[in-house]
Amino acid sequence: QKEVEQDPGPLSVPEGAIVSLNCTYSNSAFQYFMWYRQYSRKGPELLMYTYSSGNKEDGRFTAQVDKSSKYISLFIRDSQPSDSATYLCAMSDFNQGGKLIFGQGTELSVKP
């Protein structure tokens, strides 16, 4: 079993839809949770960074962390064609320094 599970999709939604992306994990020691966006032939771009449980909002993006369920989510409101990309969740354990553990990534396509 992988430490971080993420549905690879692909996920296709119409423009303006609310998108929900999710990851589950098995290591209860994870404390830092990130979402990255990766366009084709580009490196991952940091979207959201949260510590422990709770919600964080940045513009159209909201990240949620539920440590009791070992479940994290990223919501995208009013999705745009420019949001079409692969979304990667990542997490790290305080005791392991900067080692990030990534999910497989979810491919999202927003249709005009």
Added chain:
Amino acid sequence: DAGVTQSPTHLIKTRGQQVTLRCSPKSGHDTVSWYQQALGQGPQFIFQYYEEEERQRGNFPDRFSGHQFPNYSSELNVNALLLGDSALYLCASSFTAASSQPQHFGDGTRLSIL
């Protein structure tokens, strides 16, 4: 403010050869981590350098080695290349090796092994 830069962008090698990839961290960052991303997969951690030392290592063989220079830039070396080493190699930088600091990625070097 320059972000993380990697060179070269693309590289083609044959089995058994050796390769060196280079990374310059984001301005103000002193820690460099390297990841391997196979097609359709998430990045896998190779190792991290801080204060010119390897601080952490993932599950990669000794064929993978690295170096960090006094100006915080870094190199990833892979010896005796195998077909399975074909991947996107990503460099990420952060301020200190603490897990509390977010990592910022470059656009990677795409390595193809023939």
